[in-house]
Amino acid sequence: MNRDEHNFLAPVLVAALMVLAFFTSASAQKKSSCIDCHVKLDDPRLSNPAKLFDNDVHRSRGLSCNDCHGGDPNADTSEAAKDPSKGYLGKPRTVDIPAYCGKCHSDANLMKKFNPSLRVDQESEYYTSVHGKLLKSGEQKVATCISCHTVHGIRAVSDPLSSVYPLNVADTCGKCHGNADYMRAFKIPTDQFTKFRASVHAKALYDKQDLSAPTCNDCHGNHGATPPGIASVANVCGQCHARQADLFQTSAHKIAFDQKGLAECITCHSNHHIATPTDQLIGTQQGALCINCHTNGDKGFAAADHMRTRIDQLIVSIDKSNEILSLAERKGMEVSKPKFDLKGATDALTHARVLIHSSSSSEVDKVIGPGLDVAGKGYQAGLDALAELSFRRKGLAVSLVFILFLALLVYLKVRQLETRQPIAK
Amino acid sequence: MNKPLQDRTTQSVEPPGLESRRRFLDYLLGTSAVATLGAIVYPIIRFMSPPKIIESTESSVVAAKLNEVPVNSGKIFKFGSKPGILVRTDSGELKAFSAVCTHLDCIVQYQSETKQIWCACHNGQYNLNGKNVGGPPPRPLEEFKVNTRGDEIVVTKA
Amino acid sequence: MQEWLDERLSISALSDIARKKEVPVHRYSIWYYFGGMTLFLFVVQVVTGILLLLYYRPSAENAFESVQFIVTEVQFGWLIRSIHSWSANLMIATLFIHLFSVFFLRAYRRPREMTWVSGVVLLFIAICFGFSGYLLPWNKLAFFATKVGTEIAGVIPIIGHPVLRFLRGGDDVTGATLTRFFGFHVAVLPATATVFLAVHVLLVQLHGMSVPPSLKDQKLKKMKFIPNFLLRDLIGWILAIGVLAALAALFPWELGEKADAFSPAPAGIKPEWYFLFMFQTLKYLPAKILGMDGEVLGIMAFNVVALLLFFVPFLDRGPENRRRTLIFNIIGVLALLYILVMTIIGYVT
Numbered sequence: 001m002n003r004d005e006h007n008f009l010a011p012v013l014v015a016a017l018m019v020l021a022f023f024t025s026a027s028a029q030k031k032s033s034c035i036d037c038h039v040k041l042d043d044p045r046l047s048n049p050a051k052l053f054d055n056d057v058h059r060s061r062g063l064s065c066n067d068c069h070g071g072d073p074n075a076d077t078s079e080a081a082k083d084p085s086k087g088y089l090g091k092p093r094t095v096d097i098p099a100y101c102g103k104c105h106s107d108a109n110l111m112k113k114f115n116p117s118l119r120v121d122q123e124s125e126y127y128t129s130v131h132g133k134l135l136k137s138g139e140q141k142v143a144t145c146i147s148c149h150t151v152h153g154i155r156a157v158s159d160p161l162s163s164v165y166p167l168n169v170a171d172t173c174g175k176c177h178g179n180a181d182y183m184r185a186f187k188i189p190t191d192q193f194t195k196f197r198a199s200v201h202a203k204a205l206y207d208k209q210d211l212s213a214p215t216c217n218d219c220h221g222n223h224g225a226t227p228p229g230i231a232s233v234a235n236v237c238g239q240c241h242a243r244q245a246d247l248f249q250t251s252a253h254k255i256a257f258d259q260k261g262l263a264e265c266i267t268c269h270s271n272h273h274i275a276t277p278t279d280q281l282i283g284t285q286q287g288a289l290c291i292n293c294h295t296n297g298d299k300g301f302a303a304a305d306h307m308r309t310r311i312d313q314l315i316v317s318i319d320k321s322n323e324i325l326s327l328a329e330r331k332g333m334e335v336s337k338p339k340f341d342l343k344g345a346t347d348a349l350t351h352a353r354v355l356i357h358s359s360s361s362s363e364v365d366k367v368i369g370p371g372l373d374v375a376g377k378g379y380q381a382g383l384d385a386l387a388e389l390s391f392r393r394k395g396l397a398v399s400l401v402f403i404l405f406l407a408l409l410v411y412l413k414v415r416q417l418e419t420r421q422p423i424a425k
Numbered sequence: 426m427n428k429p430l431q432d433r434t435t436q437s438v439e440p441p442g443l444e445s446r447r448r449f450l451d452y453l454l455g456t457s458a459v460a461t462l463g464a465i466v467y468p469i470i471r472f473m474s475p476p477k478i479i480e481s482t483e484s485s486v487v488a489a490k491l492n493e494v495p496v497n498s499g500k501i502f503k504f505g506s507k508p509g510i511l512v513r514t515d516s517g518e519l520k521a522f523s524a525v526c527t528h529l530d531c532i533v534q535y536q537s538e539t540k541q542i543w544c545a546c547h548n549g550q551y552n553l554n555g556k557n558v559g560g561p562p563p564r565p566l567e568e569f570k571v572n573t574r575g576d577e578i579v580v581t582k583a
Numbered sequence: 584m585q586e587w588l589d590e591r592l593s594i595s596a597l598s599d600i601a602r603k604k605e606v607p608v609h610r611y612s613i614w615y616y617f618g619g620m621t622l623f624l625f626v627v628q629v630v631t632g633i634l635l636l637l638y639y640r641p642s643a644e645n646a647f648e649s650v651q652f653i654v655t656e657v658q659f660g661w662l663i664r665s666i667h668s669w670s671a672n673l674m675i676a677t678l679f680i681h682l683f684s685v686f687f688l689r690a691y692r693r694p695r696e697m698t699w700v701s702g703v704v705l706l707f708i709a710i711c712f713g714f715s716g717y718l719l720p721w722n723k724l725a726f727f728a729t730k731v732g733t734e735i736a737g738v739i740p741i742i743g744h745p746v747l748r749f750l751r752g753g754d755d756v757t758g759a760t761l762t763r764f765f766g767f768h769v770a771v772l773p774a775t776a777t778v779f780l781a782v783h784v785l786l787v788q789l790h791g792m793s794v795p796p797s798l799k800d801q802k803l804k805k806m807k808f809i810p811n812f813l814l815r816d817l818i819g820w821i822l823a824i825g826v827l828a829a830l831a832a833l834f835p836w837e838l839g840e841k842a843d844a845f846s847p848a849p850a851g852i853k854p855e856w857y858f859l860f861m862f863q864t865l866k867y868l869p870a871k872i873l874g875m876d877g878e879v880l881g882i883m884a885f886n887v888v889a890l891l892l893f894f895v896p897f898l899d900r901g902p903e904n905r906r907r908t909l910i911f912n913i914i915g916v917l918a919l920l921y922i923l924v925m926t927i928i929g930y931v932t
Contacts, residue, residue: 212561332835396832471658
């Protein structure tokens with residue numbers, strides 16, 4: 001080539017290269033020879049990570065294999081790509097996983113580039129958990145980051161397909177904690193999920209899709225997962241059941257439970273199998289929980305008896321009022337207002353059932369009294385409706401007599417007219 | 426009756442017994458007609474007179490009197506068939522919301538310490554704009570319009 | 584007194600007609616009373632309707648509550664409201680009896696064709712009264728009955744959709760529908776009814792009571808319209824008041840639940856009994872008949888029958904014809920049986 005041709009070609013080549021570079025960089029993903037190769041491999045252990053990565057939240061942030069594993073994603077041979085001098089780390093050991101993820105997730109400066117609101121203390125919190133402590137002591141069969149979050153196909157917590165989405169958390173924990181064989185060495189129960197699934201919290205979560213209902217991590221923590229201590233259970237339950245927790249903390253039971261080493265809340269309500277509480281739990285009859293500690297003659301026994309009696313009284317009164325109002329309604333009277341007002345008595349009942357956590361009869365009496373008043377008013381409204389109904393029927397009977405009498409008189413008048421002046425032919 | 430046919434065109438002359446029977450029947454007829462008409466007109470007049478409660482309270486209600494709601498306090502009132510909550514803020518402003526918690530329908534209350542609306546059932550929190558800011562409630566509380574009329578506080582659906 | 588009025592209003596002409604009018608007495612005379620009974624029940628509707636107007640509020644937000652208010656707070660409100668609802672049904676029942684008795688007794692023949700035509704117009708006005716009034720309490724049942732009813736109207740080819748929009752005040756049943764139905768119910772329909780009622784009643788007075796063809800040649804006893812026939816009418820009307828009072832006190836009309844556009848239709852929903860036979864028919868029609876939509880064909884068929892109803896006096900005109908009489912009788916009996924059977928089936932299923 002003569003000089004001129006060469007000079008002419010260079011800018012064209014540069015331009016062509018720029019266009020090429022533009023098109024390659026315009027594509028969403030940088031070149032990743034790791035994925036390109038691994039996706040084609042036969043062994044699923046080697047190809048799955050590449051295939052799963054499509055759905056990974058890290059991928060959508062522009063990250064790839066080398067951002068965690070090191071190496072050179074532009075290299076086209078296995079040796080060049082997995083060159084330790086290019087920072088290739090390979091597959092981490094179990095004990096190194098928290099630090100592996102923490103490489104980025106504990107770095108506040110790095111994380112705020114991607115999501116400023118994400119916490120960066122998961123790794124340090126993890127080492128306060130039972131899992132983290134066991135891992136540090138050399139135990140391999142514990143949960144690490146990837147046990148719960150999965151690996152290569154990690155989705156955001158808010159993604160319903162994520163293994164840590166509220167509806168999926170219990171299944172994720174249950175993978176180990178529900179496996180009796182796997183957990184044999186740890187000597188802790190493995191029936192938590194079964195028990196939890198029968199609880200009122202699981203009913204709210206799974207059946208009513210109420211995402212505010214608690215699952216494993218809401219009581220145990222997620223990264224710092226530890227069962228709450230005996231004296232602090234009330235605080236945990238009190239996150240939502242604040243009223244009951246407050247009442248308990250100032251009740252006579254708090255001191256007694258702490259002295260006897262009894263776990264708060266769960267002594268009566270159980271921890272995983274929290275059934276919908278019924279009135280059967282309180283009182284002094286067969287099946288009540290109070291008589292597990294209290295005996296006839298002590299203050300607690302009397303209080304339990306009194307509280308249950310009063311609650312039963314209110315229930316009976318509400319039922320009576322409901323019955324008479326329904327009767328009036330079936331007979332055609334309009335009683336929607338009294339029925340609505342009666343709800344105030346049911347409110348008082350709910351309130352009383354909460355107040356038993358104060359273990360104080362007087363507190364319960366404070367709401368039962370007004371509740372009985374409301375129920376009484378409802379009953380009276382029912383009586384009034386039935387009285388009005390019978391008044392209407394009596395009124396009807398009287399007016400029918402008049403009406404029939406009048407009709408008869410008119411008929412007689414007609415007959416009289418026609419005998420005086422008969423119908424002409 | 427074996428009475429002979431009367432002449433159609435002339436008024437008949439009846440024996441006195443029949444005459445008084447006719448008058449008695451007419452008298453009875455007249456009085457019972459008046460009585461029945463009265464029994465019809467009476468309910469109509471009562472119907473037309475204004476009843477005790479002059480109109481249904483579904484869309485507007487007097488929630489309370491001004492002096493019943495001091496600063497930094499709340500009051501539950503009945504709005505049609507549902508409960509409402511009336512709050513006077515620190516700055517003296519009156520606000521009203523539906524008192525039915527959007528989580529599981531418990532009745533909320535005003536907490537003067539936190540200056541928020543609180544649900545005792547599962548520790549739900551709402552701020553003074555009705556927005557759900559803490560706990561399980563998934564939606565804000567419906568807000569109502571508040572006006573004052575003399576010394577009465579009138580709440581209407583927004 | 585009468586002279587005073589007569590001098591100013593010339594009522595003597597009318598009162599002469601009324602005084603001279605005579606009503607034939609024979610074994611079918613009992614049917615003569617049903618027209619007057621229908622009229623009486625209509626008057627009851629007007630009176631109770633005006634009373635209800637004092638408290639009713641025709642908007643989606645207030646309608647249900649205002650009816651609840653009438654029934655619970657207003658003195659004797661329960662009585663007025665229940666009478667209004669029951670009397671509506673009784674009126675349509677007596678109207679049907681009146682229609683069929685006039686048909687079978689051939690009272691539509693010359694010169695009474697216009698009386699019949701105005702009567703058929705009144706029938707449709709009454710049905711519109713029933714349909715529009717039913718929505719006014721704005722409860723769940725009424726809301727869905729109106730939805731289904733107007734949906735059926737919308738199925739008519741070509742004009743169906745504009746008719747549906749006209750009825751509903753939009754594409755869906757909303758507060759706009761309620762306000763519009765209220766306007767029809769208390770203003771448009773009463774005005775039209777008054778006009779046609781005046782025509783109908785005047786024509787009846789003008790032509791007098793018709794005598795069935797089978798008795799035409801006999802010499803019949805006659806009774807005076809005033810006072811004999813009217814007094815007998817009065818007995819019926821007084822008894823009707825008693826029946827209405829009893830129904831109101833013993834079987835009060837239900838209020839139900841407030842309508843909610845977003846909740847699903849209640850199970851087993853059906854219209855009022857006077858629409859039931861048509862509703863049931865549509866349920867039985869197959870989806871496709873000869874390639875055309877079954878439902879549309881059914882509705883068109885009903886429209887055709889309704890139109891034919893107008894023409895009855897013109898189809899059965901001319902001198903007495905035994906065969907034609909028989910055909911008309913058979914058609915009438917079949918129609919009556921069809922309506923009865925379909926209504927019963929509609930209730931039982």
